[in-house]
Amino acid sequence: MALKIVFAGYPEFAAEHLKTLLDSEHEIVAVYTQPDRPAGRGRKLTASPVKALALEHQIAVEQPVNFKTEESIATLKAYNADVMVVIAYGLILPQQVLDTPRLGCINVHASLLPRWRGAAPIHRALLAGDDKSGVTIMQMDKGLDTGDMLMISECPIYPHDTSEQLHDRLIEIGQPALIATLEQLEQGTAKPVKQDDSLANYAHKLEKAEGSIDWAQSAEQIDRQIRGLTPWPGAFTQWQGSNVRVHKAQLLEANSQSNATDAQPGTIVAMGPEGFTVATGEGLLLLETLQMPGKKAMPVKDILNARKAAFEADPVFGA
Known part of the structure; x- marks a missing residue:
């Protein structure tokens, strides 16, 4: 059965997963992304890759600065989504948002959780010399990448990998994992697994x-x-x-x-x-x-x- 999905994300990593959802049986009822940002030498306001893809497919786009107003919550509720798929969105979601979709909010995270929680898991894995990485799909809670794990898909890190190459490999394994997770949620067969907090590391945002x-x-x-x-x-x-x-x-x-x-x-x-x-x-x-x-x-x-x-x-x- 097709699910009604609200999608939230910003970068190319998120947009590539959105493409997979657009090619699936599921219905994307709205896309959330951060406000347009200045980019390039001219500092012209530029849409995120996720917004550009949504507009290309005539999908409603919402760009709240945060979810602290009643209006932003009411707008989300009006979409009556079954689930919210969140990928590198960059905004903290309050509990009221997490509880709004019928099946809650799930996150596609570019790390074998709880190894790297936070903003730059791909880069931190390479900087640390990890020999493997992967994608974890979790049920979101109020913590930072602390939710119960619904699916893990693993891949090797090769000796000559750059962050760009690993990024692309994680997209390849994340796309089918997302579709499989949605199927399990829809059928009620998902088996959440708690993370071991003692193994967690924080993937700090990169600085030049x-x-x-x-x-x-x-x-x-x-x-x-x-x-x-x-x-x-x-x-x-x-x-x-x-x-x-x-x-x-x-x-x-x-x-x-x-x-x-x-x-x-x-x-x-x-x-x-x-x-x-x-x-x-x-x-x-x-x-x-x-x-x-x-x-x-x-x-x-x-x-x-x-x-x-x-x-x-x-x-x-x-x-």
Whole structure:
């Protein structure tokens, strides 16, 4: 039986799940998203990916600043939804909202809960060096990602994954998991499982400053930082007083003889077509794609065509 769904979300991750619902038997009666935000160099007000998709399908869009007014609650109740599907919405839902749909509110969260609760679970998993991730669909309660788990879908994290690649893989497993969960809710066969709060970590919102590379850290830690913050907010280092963004790097084998060096962390110990080999606090890291100030990202071999002499004269990053 088709369910009447109110959908709430903001980013592309949410929009991709909305697409799946639009292709299903269920009816999307309204879409909730945050107010339009300034974006781009002109700071023009821009609709969220979720709003853009809803308008494309002629679906009613609501953009309350919060749910603190009686009017906002009354509007939600008027849609008479069976369930509210919430994905990266970014607003706290009061208990009155959670209780409004017949089957409550469910959330699609990009983590194997309770491992990473909060705003940036994909990035934090990579930064921490986790070897697996997944999607958890939970029945929402008044806590932050603390509700009972309805379904878990797991996937590996590969050694070269960026946050963008993991993001896309989680969409692929989250879409069918959402449809399956809705079917269980409709049939009354869902089996909620409580989270173990002792295993929870908070995935803090990302700050641009986290992208600054400290070369005294190990090559493994810096590799995680680069991958975890790609494409946003991006990892960067300094060279000749300007920021250089690191788009792609490769962790060199720990047992490689070339990994032994007494060079100061941040020093380029070798340069060639494959990239810059840079000393760290422990091990070596190969930088393959960089973005110099005012330029587009490009392979190091192309940068060397124009700046090899400059890097030979000043081969230290972070200074």
